[in-house]
Amino acid sequence: MAETRLSPTGRQAPSKASPDGAPAQWHPDEAPAQWHRVLTLLADISLFIGTRPLWAQAASHRLVVAAIVSLCYASILVTGVLTLVVRRGRTLARLDLCVLVTAVTLAVCGFVMYHSGSDESVLTTQAAHEFLAGHQVYGRPWPWLFGHGVALTATMNGGYDYTYGYPPLTLMLTAPLLWIGHGPAAAITVSAGALILGAIVMWRMLPxxxxxxxxxxxxxxxxxxxxxxxGYPAIVACALLIPVVTGWPRMGGGGRGDWLRAACLGAACAAQQLPWFLTPFLLAGVYALRRGELGPRAAAVAVGRIVGVAATTWLLINAYFIVSEPRSWISGIALPLTQKANIHGQGLVGLALYFTDGSDRLTWYSHASLLLAVGLLGLFVLFVRRLGPAATVLPWCAFYVATRSQDGYYLMMTPLWLAAAVTAPWQSFTTAWQPRPAFLRGRHKRGARVAAAALLLAPTAAAVTLAVTGTPPLRMDVVGARRATGAVTELTVRVTNLGGTALAPHFTLTTGQGMSRYWSIAAGPATLPGHGSASYRLLPPDGRFTLPKAGTRIRVRAVSATPMTLSSKDVHLSQLSP
Known part of the structure; x- marks a missing residue:
């Protein structure tokens, strides 16, 4: 597709893209393309987002930071003016650098002001301490780290996960920095530094x-x-993936770049689990591209070389834990896939959480997620010439139907979307190999290909249908409440098991999105038999449940782990208020 740029006379002259889809040659001494100005201006404007709260916080007790933020405001304004008036591409490129420096400065100021962290950074810091002390890292609960604003990961069995559940690279990078500040400051330094470094690397690698x-x-x-x-470890993984996916269609061609990309891929997989889902798509794409150019044998060798370097890197990073605590290590890095954490997210699971009274088929959301990942990989292999540019987006679609479908799974990998959009255009895949069995090459090949795509996605559709049509297995009725001023201190619920499977229910009251801490069972059976009924006397986790303002939706919820189920019941404020 041709783009336009201003000629010295002010007219728009066509600037053709290269045949392989790469951006047209840049002429630094000519007038920059108008879209380049707009892109620089958008990046400049985006720096206003969140800057005022940062300045307001700094102005109260960190005047040096406030002064730096004020200078960043000046930089944003001056850069905005110059972006619109400069006449040479070289000058606009220097303004791009100015925008980057301003953004990095604001990011550092944000780190200085906000470094309280989260459950992930707290766990990473504790794991780093244990690692330095030579103690076991995986499988050890650290309950004292939680509470006081640190979020808990509740599980469907009525408990909480207090253990470290990520591959070890992030904690190993954190360990040498434990001297920095207190609390999770070291882990936050690693993730913030990784993001800044990743942004700089991506800036340098892009046209x-x-x-x-x-x-x-x-x-x-x-x-x-x-x-x-x-302090999210996924940020470290994303930063390591940036050099991998920037220009990834060139992977497998040999040379030092291949080795570096493969090593970064292995390191990313050793930092967090999300790269595990991207890796099969990249490897399948590389094989298709190289087979289209070099044939099957050379393509297999190229992919094998990448896998070998990545696997070696991954094993070297994990070696200490493989030797010292093999069982707890393998359980720990697989924990997000096996822990049966409470359902949560913005995907389809919201139907069970917010729009219905629950489901007795929550496991089918997990099945649907796995089936969708496999189905999308199959589609990618069959139609890589069309889907190749979307290799860095397709893997995350599977999380939309998972039991935990937080938008963070998509957000934290968005730099990879951009890197691929710029450096892996559709023209790069025109010669990629696509498997074409006889039934996909016949007279009715168009219909056959549509049928093949539908067949690959049909298992996902069936699993999703089973998941969303589930019904709550428990019927709950609030029959009593012990009240205090503006609060409830005890709740009595009559529960009936509508199915034939015995369930071990765990209860909570929620007033918003997600799930709150569990209420303890003061009276009532631990397991409710099929078609049985019982009364449960429930106590709030902090001794009292503060009543929300009128109009707030209150729901009593019951979950079970085996099978994974959710039952909910709306509770009216009049039932709880004196």
Whole structure:
């Protein structure tokens, strides 16, 4: 597709893209393309997001930071003016650098002001301490870390997960920095530093005219810096994946770049579990591209070389834990897949959480997620020439139908979307190999291909249908409440098991999104037999449940782990108020 740029006379002259889809050659001494100006301006404007609260916080007790933020405001304004008036591409490229420097400065200021962390950074810091002390890291609960504002990961068995559940690279990077500050400061430094470094690497690797897009997506919107300040290991993984996916269609061609990309891929997989889902798509894409050019044998060798380097890197990082605590290590890094954490997220599981009274088929959401991942990988292999540019987006679609479908799974990997959009255009895949059995090459090949795609996605559709049509297995009725001033101190619920399977229910009251802490059972059976009924006397976790304001939706919920079920019942404030 041709783009337009201003000629010295002020007219728009066509600037053709190269045949392989790469951006047109940049001419630094000519007038920049108008879209380049707009992109730089958007990146500049995005730096306003979240900057005023940062300045307001700093102005109260960190005047040096407030002064730096004020200078960043000046930089944003001056850069905005210059972006619209400069006449040469070289000058606009320097303004792109100015926007990046301003964004990095604001990110550092944000880290200085906000570093209280989250459950992930607290766990990573504790794991780093244990690692340095030579103690077991995986499978050890640290309940004293939680509470006081640190979120808990509740599980469907009525308990909480207090253990470390990520591959070890992030904690190993945190260990040498434990001298920094107190609390989770070291873990936050690692994630914030990784994001800044990843943004700089991406800025440098992208074509000159696209560099401000890296600033925009990594640092400009304020989303990723917020996750970095919480110490999420996924930020480290994303930073390591940036050099992998930038220009990834060139992987497998040999040379030092291949080795570096493969090593970064292995390191990313050793930092967090999300890269595990992306890796099969990248490897399948590389095989298709190289087979289209070099044949099957050379393509297999190229992919094998990448897998070998990545696996070696991953094993070297994990080696200490494989030797010292093999069983707890394998259980720990697989924990997010096996812990049966409470359902949560913005995906289809919200139907069971908010729009219905629950489901007795929650496990089918997990099945649907796995089936969708496999189905999308199959589609990617069959239609790589069409789907190749979406390789960095497709894996995350599977999380939309999972039992935990937080938007963070998508947000934290968005820099990879941009890197692929700029450096892996559709023209890169025109010669990629696609498997074409006889039934996909016949007279009715179009219909056969549609049928093949439908067949690959049919298991997911069936699993989703089973999941969303589930019904709550328990009927609950609030029959009594002990009240205090503005609070409830005890709740009595009559529960009937509508199914034939015995369930071990665990109860909570919620007033918003997600699930609250469990209420303890003061009286009532631990297991409710099929078609049985019982009364449960429930006590709130802090001794009292403060009644919300009128109009707030209150729900009593019961979950069970085996099978995974959710039952909910709306409770009216009049039932709880004196």
């Amino acid at each position: 000159v005219q696209w560099r401000s897009a890296a600033t925009l997506v990594c640092l400009g919107f304020g989303l990723l810096p917020a996750y970095a300040r919480l």
